Amino acid sequence: MRIYLLILLPIFLIACSSNENVVPPSPLPHFKSQVDIEKLWDIRVGNGVGEAYLNLKPAVTERWIFTASSEGLVMKLDRLTGKREWKVDLERTITGGVGAGYGMVALGTGNGELVVLSEDTGELLWEKSLGGQIMSVPAVASGRIITQTIDGRLHGLNREDGAQAWLYDTVIPVLTLRGESNPVVSAGATLAGFANGKLVALDTKTGFVAWEQLIGEPKGRSELERLIDLDGRFWVADKVVYAITYQGALSAIDVPSGRTLWSRPMSSYAGVSEYLRTLYTVDEDSVLHAMDAISGSDMWQQDDLKGRRLSAPTAYDRYVLVGDFEGYLYWLSYRDGSFMARVKVGVKSYRAARDRAGSLHNLTLSTEGLRVEPIVYDDVVYVQANSGELAAYKVVEEE
Template sequence: MRNWFLALLLPLFLLACSDDENLVPPSPLPQFKAQITVKKLWTARIGEGVDEAYLSLKPAVTERWVFAASAEGQVFKIDRLTGKREWSVDIDRNITGGVGAAYGMVAVGTANGEVLILNEDDGSVLWEKALSGQILSVPAFGSNRVVVQTIDGRLHGLDRNDGSTVWLFDTSIPILTLRGESSPVVMGRATLAGFANGKLVALDTESGFVAWERLIGESKGRSELERLNDLDGRFWVSSQVAYAVTFQGGLAAIDVPSGRVLWTKPMSSYAGVSEFLSQLYVVDEDSVLYAKDSISGTDVWQQEQLKGRGLSAPTAYDRYVLVGDYEGFLYWLSYQDGSFLARAKVGVKRYSHANYKAQSLRRVTDAADGLRVEPVVFDDTVYVQGNSGELAAYKAIEEK
């Protein structure tokens, strides 16, 4: 019952916000002259999409393959260079968590709280394990562990070979949370995980021993809604520093070995952050994109022309910053000043700027044609899975 109740909270929260006269309407589609050429390499159909379910089915990209999942229970293995399907299997469960892949294994999480580990070669089930709650995060692989986060505030350390529970971390979470979950990150012996109580936690991957816990920002207000401080979006780890942002809490940089907070800044986001070449990129709750100096947290630039367009978490690579919006547009922006360089359309448009108010904020956030999952970059190729079920690969091939 608790998990079912939690599953309703983000849609109800967003519907409540949609009645607020201060609701930020989406900016018009930016008009600009493309500065680079972006080529669509291939597309693949991954089920029927997520419709209006608030799911983030992130694909996993390896040296040769892309592994993707549909909400209906299909898992696909696709050649990452050609888009050709190698195999697909139906696990006969509703998949709610994104895909993890490593060590010849593929992991997915279900609505009923099961984690399934498939054989990379043929998609056969190696083992499965029933856990304590729905899985909205991406399972993470360690050398001997599979680490899975469930919506009830628990982190499960499972034996990679047979799924037996080695350790369990449990933290209290508030009654009111966003519908979503950040995904754990395994860095060798260290595992990091973010929770709905605004805490980032570091544990020993093998034993589950807690090294440190840090509250990201501090929520303020009289009501539970105003005090909501949820680490729901993607956090980022680079050069032994973790960058995390919470909704209505703050943005922080934390030294991973010691747990020492390096700096904090006021910020509210449900999307998340990324870092590349000493610059940190974060989308705030109004979908304003910021670039910050990763050493100090000071602003470098901000891009407001996408304000209100329900942006995904940013992904930076080479000279570009990538974000997707609620209409399914994927943007390439300059890392230097945030100017627009190119744009591509993923999926089929169903909602327009004109009828935004009538559809409400929930419609924009859950738009069936949008891009909720952040783009994944491998070898300068961009892979993105849209809410409509389209998986596409793009490459910036030349400057005009």
């Protein structure tokens, strides 16, 4: 019964976004572009997430991009040109994003299978049934592949053959957000967040639990009021992990010791990023916040995108990137959050979804737009729309 509710109740939460208690989307902001954006290439990856509420994140390596669609298409692309090297149809539903490394590509399915392919050829190396739906990105590490399932389990598998090396299990509440944060491997430690608001650090090789921290405290009497889910992206930098929960808190934790450096009440389902000691997060109303990473004190906030269901932010160079539910990708100034540029990703598919939904407001239930955070590699921005369009952009530098 618990698993049944885990699947259905998050859909109810999404459906609630159409009521009067939720912040309506702000109109598209008007501004004069401060920088020019060049589209380097784009490609269609099947039907994207289809009609499902998923976060299918691509994997970007030094030379390649590995991407997938919910209907089972997996592609290897040249990072610089977008040229396809191979395509594989797994003929199964992909629900977790793509992990890559050590010559392997790993994906999770709706039936709880971890599928591992050869990075060179796309051929199946091995697969493992884990018993619970996989909605997170597998972490491919030295000797291990770390995979999280929706039933609150973290699996440490032998990278070569999928044999179970260790298992971490935690109790999750009946009511959760639909989705999972992605486990992160850093300096021999695996960090993972769960629907009960816990952030856990384990030894990647042995699964030994170094520490557990609750990010915020559940409040209220009802299950909905006490919902505290670590669903968004957390970030590791300089041996500090920054994590935020829905209806909970934003915390900075020392990775080696598990000691909380600072914490402040805040709510987000998207997540955080850090760049040059500045922390960026999008709260539950889609207000973008910039804070000092050392103290957690406020620096600026941008609320002109309020209600536009923003992705997690990604910061690089002089910019902060966010995507919205209409498929717009924004470049904002890292100094004050002012708008620098904007492009539209997946234009045709968005217009079709708008026509089907009947209005902008009803698109809160749509699978269109940008849900996965942008990825930056060598100052090139890669973004995958829910519709399946994967595109690469770069700021045109002035001569």
